[in-house]
Amino acid sequence: MTSLAESGKKKIEWVKKHMKVLNYLKDLYQTEKPFEGVNVAVSIHLEAKTAYLGIVLHELGANVAITGSNPLSTQEDVVEALKEYGLNVHAERTLDESVYWKNIDKILETNPNIILDDGADLGITLIEKHPEKVSNLWGICEETTTGVKRYKSLFKENKLPVPVILINDSYMKYLFDNRYGTGQSTWDGIMRSTNLSVSGKIVVVAGYGWCGKGVAMRAKGLGANVIITEVDPIKANEAIMDGFRVMKMDEAVKYGDFFVTVTGDIDVITKRHFLEMKEGAILSNAGHFDVEVKVKDLEEVAVDKINVRNGVEEYKLPNGKSVFLLGQGRLVNLVNGDGHPAEIMDLSFSLQLEGAKYIKENHQNMKVNLSPVPYEIDEKIAQINLKTLGIEIDTLSEEQKDYLNSWK
Structure with missing residues (x-):
């Protein structure tokens, strides 16, 4: 052994x-x-x-x-x-x-x-x-x-x-860890713990910084329909140009099958949001602290809580629906993955x-x-x-360097 x-x-x-x-x-x-x-x-x-x-x-x-x-x-x-x-x-x-x-x-x-x-x-x-x-x-x-x-x-x-x-x-x-690392490992954690398909589902990603970009990009690659929520108008425009829908969380909660918070801030998904979600919505967080999905609110509003899989808690709501929280609201890629x-x-x-x-x-x-x-x-x-990786790239000649550094 x-x-x-x-x-x-x-x-x-x-x-x-x-x-x-x-x-x-x-x-x-x-x-x-x-x-x-x-x-x-x-x-x-x-x-x-x-x-x-x-x-x-x-x-x-x-x-x-x-x-x-x-x-x-x-x-x-x-x-x-x-x-x-x-x-x-x-x-x-x-x-x-x-x-x-x-x-x-x-x-x-x-x-x-x-x-x-x-x-x-x-x-x-x-x-x-x-x-x-x-x-x-x-x-x-x-x-x-x-x-x-x-x-x-x-x-x-x-x-x-x-x-x-x-x-x-x-x-x-940040160009690699935040984008490609968070993107892949977040979905690894989600899929490993739920064993559910992402393809054809609606994924709501809260936050479109480098980590959010990676999570959204991987969700799109897995066949999901992706919605972005943002507070930064520049990042919201960037998400639109990247082909994603953008809306407020109050609206997005009505559509999401999967939710991933990647903002670094508190109270991204709270009590009023849980009650508006679809039956079976899955909540996860990829931010550093367990403050983005407000677990305290979820505990207060739920009428029952059951551990249904390793790293997956079912919360039964007073409206008869259930939502599922992954990794107790902590980093899903590390609590539910590697x-x-x-x-x-x-x-x-x-x-x-x-x-x-x-x-x-x-x-x-x-x-x-x-x-x-x-x-x-x-x-x-x-x-x-x-x-x-066994890869070689070109180098600038002195003439090329001089040209790039010249104002003429």
Whole structure:
């Protein structure tokens, strides 16, 4: 019988084969060991791909302490495997948020020099609850849109003590992770847990940022009729030009068979919406926190709740209809699936590694601000990825460069 640790190792070995950019960087820096003696704290959804990032950092000399960034996205077998790789890991898949925060505090006991964050829980907890540890902190790399928003708010209030590299705002992250990663993994989570057809159904996607674009594009590819809801008039126009219907959520709830929220904001689908939905409507969230589908309202309005499948709750409403909530309103691609594809996270986590290396080498001269990785790092990751794919591209001649830089 396979143990938990053995199961986790198999997952890690599988993604390792497909994370070729990270492997390239590991080989490139193996002799140098740029993180020798550096305390690196990681709070990113703890599944196999994140685990492999932690292992690479460990092999390059870092003292790695790692936890999850969401209570239900941690995979227990991966946690057990990481312990055998020699990492300091504190994480559990749990409904008890107090356990989640306790694990965050345990990671911070390692006095990190660099934080790799996803959603900003680790960094903000250190800044707010453990100010005595700030002097050890050189900088933070933030993975996702929600975390970027939170760190920007801290910066505006002059409460940010260290520089933050916005991995999410780097080209090789948001153009691929947010769009293709979220697009595929969201539908993987939905289809895996429901075993229902998407083709011919009406899908309502709330939010048309890069993640929403990916979810809508994949739904269209699966044969769905897609409706977009938006608050940004520019993005709404973009959705129209991309061939989607656009309307208010109050109207869209009457039509949707599947709902996916991807806004990063609270109260996108609330009590008044649930009662207007079709029989059997399926609700899911692909935003970082469980605040977009207002589960509290659903609990209040429902007359009964039944667990009907793994990760699927049926809510019976007073009007006689039922709606189904996936993953308790948390990230459906991680609670009900395995997260983004390995090749996609390979790019994002290579940026995390390079961002951490940049902080280590430059923190003494870095100002307290927020910025994507330097463009040359974005370009470096792009070039390495093409190399691993066996693809060559053209280069500009000096004459072409001069022409492009000339005003004549």
